[in-house]
Amino acid sequence: MTKYQQIKSHILAQIESGNWAEGDTVPSENQLAQTFSVSRMTARRALQELAEQGVLKRTQGAATCVASLKNQSSMLQIRNxxxxxxxxxxxxxxxxxxxxxxxxxxxxxxxxxxxxxxxxxxxxxxxxxxxxxxxxxxxxxxxxxxxxxxxxxxxxxxxxxxxxxxxxxxxxxxxxxxxxxxxxxxxxxxxxxxxxxxxxxxxxxxxxxxxxxxxxxxxxxxxxxxxxxxxxx
Amino acid sequence: MTKYQQIKSHILAQIESGNWAEGDTVPSENQLAQTFSVSRMTARRALQELAEQGVLKRTQGAATCVASLKNQSSMLQIRNxxxxxxxxxxxxxxxxxxxxxxxxxxxxxxxxxxxxxxxxxxxxxxxxxxxxxxxxxxxxxxxxxxxxxxxxxxxxxxxxxxxxxxxxxxxxxxxxxxxxxxxxxxxxxxxxxxxxxxxxxxxxxxxxxxxxxxxxxxxxxxxxxxxxxxxxx
DNA sequence: CGGTTCATCTTGTATAGACAAGTTGATTCT
DNA sequence: AGAATCAACTTGTCTATACAAGATGAACCG
Missing domain, CATH: 3.40.1410.10 (Chorismate lyase-like)
Structure with a gap:
């Protein structure tokens, strides 16, 4: 398991356990880099890929949050x-x-x-x-x-x-x-x-x-x- | 437009024009980096994102090819x-x-x-x-x-x-x-x-x-x- | 001729640093 | 009090480098 994958699974684990709820801000790239003793680019990759999957939502200048569970995978929407x-x-x-x-x-x-x-x-x-x-x-x-x-x-x-x-x-x-x-x-x-x-x-x-x-x-x-x-x- | 976006659109243009056909190998990261005068990591990002979209197919050690049009977006498959x-x-x-x-x-x-x-x-x-x-x-x-x-x-x-x-x-x-x-x-x-x-x-x-x-x-x-x-x- | 080794290419991961750009809140000035 | 400024933080882009890992073909040896 590569380092960025470890960080990804750590984040997913926090979310799935309910530890980090929908809308919560997750640690910044620099914080993650420090706690996992990796470079910022490696921590960044974890956040980035999770954002692409729709798990996280990032806004430049502000923060990275846990995305809402609703809008997950609207490809073939299970619409209400x-x-x-x-x-x-x-x-x-x-x-x-x-x-x-x-x-x-x-x-x-x-x-x-x-x-x-x-x-x-x-x-x-x-x-x-x-x-x-x-x-x-x-x-x-x-x-x-x-x-x-x-x-x-x-x-x-x-x-x-x-x-x-x-x-x-x-x-x-x-x-x-x-x-x-x-x-x-x-x-x-x-x-x-x-x-x-x-x-x-x-x-x-x-x-x-x-x-x-x-x-x-x-x-x-x-x-x-x-x-x-x-x-x- | 950022540099990696320019490279992405260049590649897409080549494919859409039919210049690069299905299965053709596209230039390597280093080649792209040289022709566009960017670092390898920037060229890499263009290839990587296109691969994630399913446009390109990469195999470690070998090369990057134009993916087959068939398997594009099989989410809601338009099946034969x-x-x-x-x-x-x-x-x-x-x-x-x-x-x-x-x-x-x-x-x-x-x-x-x-x-x-x-x-x-x-x-x-x-x-x-x-x-x-x-x-x-x-x-x-x-x-x-x-x-x-x-x-x-x-x-x-x-x-x-x-x-x-x-x-x-x-x-x-x-x-x-x-x-x-x-x-x-x-x-x-x-x-x-x-x-x-x-x-x-x-x-x-x-x-x-x-x-x-x-x-x-x-x-x-x-x-x-x-x-x-x-x-x- | 057949198989092995190896140099050389590729992509994949990781690092450390720099600057740009956007947000936020505190400080300062009016 | 309200407005403007600014410092500190965030994410976004980019560079240069290093090494790992997989693929490939050429050179080599049996």
């Missing part, structure tokens, strides 16, 4: 449905339909590498744009990694926001499919049988394992998913 | 349907249903910032996995940026591959929607009316403008789109 609706200048409202504990079906259990029948938290939430239901969010949560899930008020904070705060996600997997509206979707999205729906499956991991598995269903129409992509050259 | 099917160990076959010139409808013209009625190239291709039609690709092409499009044999090279070779793409925009199978899809994908389909709209740009607009339709079932995502920390 609430923010999305509000960005479009519409009123957002969440309707919590169900929030309880239930046993994993074999299909769901497989996503968590659990045994079928293991207990999971479950939430069914409908996200409204003005007076239209726009997304039905069915979510299964690992109770070990998010023990306080059932006590949250999801009309104020979306499940995704809450989960990010308790278990910073490190990986995600997505799958989309087109389906015909199932009874649950028909009821809560106010759509007729035979309507085409877009369903997004999302599994999120934090360092310690699968945090949650969500089925997001959008009624027919269009839903912009990938957004814009700029290539490096 | 043919490669995807072959990766899954199935036989791939393309059926060219239509390949000609046609006038832009107002909807399509808007994607190209063309006037309605302007001529465009058009292709309708069905991609088969073994004996099952898996994707119907309807594509409109900017004849100015890909003049040779109609002369290609798309049973051998996919349109996407061909377009990448003549107009290296710099940007892409995606949108997915769920639809009920339209007559065209019913016919060529061999599905019944009322089947849910996944439709991906993709617009690709090269430096000089919109290259093509595609409508990719998948019959019902599941289609993995986003794939796996790893977050920086």
């Amino acid at each position: 449905i609430a923010d999305e609706i509000r960005d479009r200048q519409h009123a957002y409202r969440a309707e919590v339909i169900e929030l309880d504990r239930r046993d994993a079906s074999s299909l769901i259990a497989s996503h968590f590498h659990f045994a079928s029948g293991d207990p999971l938290f479950y939430s069914l939430i409908c996200h409204w744009q003005d007076n239209t239901p726009l997304q039905l969010e069915e979510r299964f949560i690992n109770p070990v990694l998010a023990p306080g899930y059932l006590e949250q008020d999801f009309t104020r904070v979306t499940p995704h926001e809450y989960l990010c705060s308790v278990a910073p996600l490190t990986e995600a997997e997505h799958m989309v499919e087109a389906i015909l509206a199932d009874p649950l979707s028909q009821t809560h999205l106010h759509i007729k049988p035979g309507t085409a729906c877009l369903r997004l499956h999302r599994t999120t991991w934090c360092r310690d394992g699968v945090v949650s598995h969500a089925r997001l269903t959008h009624p027919g129409g269009k839903y912009q998913l990938g957004g814009h992509l700029t290539f490096p050259r | 349907i043919a490669d995807e099917i072959r990766d899954r160990q199935h036989a791939y076959r393309a059926e060219v249903i239509e390949l000609d010139r046609r006038d832009a409808s107002s909807l399509i013209a808007s994607h190209f910032h063309f006037a309605s009625g302007d001529p465009l190239f058009y292709s309708l291709i069905c991609h088969w996995q073994d004996n099952t039609p898996l994707q119907l690709e309807e594509r409109f092409i900017n004849p100015v940026l890909a003049p040779g499009y109609l002369e290609q044999d798309f049973t051998r090279v996919t349109p996407h591959e061909y377009l990448c070779s003549v107009a290296p793409l710099t940007e892409a925009e995606h949108m997915v929607e769920a639809i009920l199978a339209d007559p065209l899809s019913q016919t060529h994908l061999h599905i019944k009316p009322g089947t849910a389909c996944l439709r991906l709209h993709r617009t690709t740009w090269c430096r000089d403008g919109v290259v093509s607009h595609a409508r990719l339709t998948h019959p019902g079932g599941k289609y993995q789109l986003g794939g796996h995502l790893t977050f920086p920390r």
Whole structure:
């Protein structure tokens, strides 16, 4: 392990342990250089690379801070449905339909590498744009990694926001499919049988394992998913 | 403009002009340092940053080369349907249903910032996995940026591959929607009316403008789109 | 001819120093 | 008190040098 890598991992360790919180200023190049007995350029490299990764935020003349966890990796953004609706200048409202504990079906259990029948938290939430239901969010949560899930008020904070705060996600997997509206979707999205729906499956991991598995269903129409992509050259 | 930025843009200019092709070795740090009258560390920074962006590929001890355009930004991969099917160990076959010139409808013209009625190239291709039609690709092409499009044999090279070779793409925009199978899809994908389909709209740009607009339709079932995502920390 | 060694190229890491440029807060002056 | 100045700190760019580590081909030797 090279010296600048040692410094990088030291900084990451401080952040992951919660020792250095979001927005805190981290030691300056000169301070790091001194405490690690390296030259300033070596300490600098550690800070620089972490800044490129989006972990730190540097401002010339001022300081280097721990970046906000939100804006991490917005490449394929895991965007907040609430923010999305509000960005479009519409009123957002969440309707919590169900929030309880239930046993994993074999299909769901497989996503968590659990045994079928293991207990999971479950939430069914409908996200409204003005007076239209726009997304039905069915979510299964690992109770070990998010023990306080059932006590949250999801009309104020979306499940995704809450989960990010308790278990910073490190990986995600997505799958989309087109389906015909199932009874649950028909009821809560106010759509007729035979309507085409877009369903997004999302599994999120934090360092310690699968945090949650969500089925997001959008009624027919269009839903912009990938957004814009700029290539490096 | 700082010195290392000047060197970066010089290198990028050489690549974009086609002067330095994919796989060519670019000047070494010392050579660059000499020709630009800077220290090696400054030349190095230019090469390093371009390597991080994926434009160059460096191997210690050997040389620095122009990276392949394929593996650029595989974040949200614009994957080749043919490669995807072959990766899954199935036989791939393309059926060219239509390949000609046609006038832009107002909807399509808007994607190209063309006037309605302007001529465009058009292709309708069905991609088969073994004996099952898996994707119907309807594509409109900017004849100015890909003049040779109609002369290609798309049973051998996919349109996407061909377009990448003549107009290296710099940007892409995606949108997915769920639809009920339209007559065209019913016919060529061999599905019944009322089947849910996944439709991906993709617009690709090269430096000089919109290259093509595609409508990719998948019959019902599941289609993995986003794939796996790893977050920086 | 085949294999080894070695000089020479490359990139990678690290150092110490210099100056530029931006921020911040304390001091000073009005 | 309010405004201007300035010193001290930060990050950003650049230089010159040194050595480590990997790749490559030429010279050499068996």
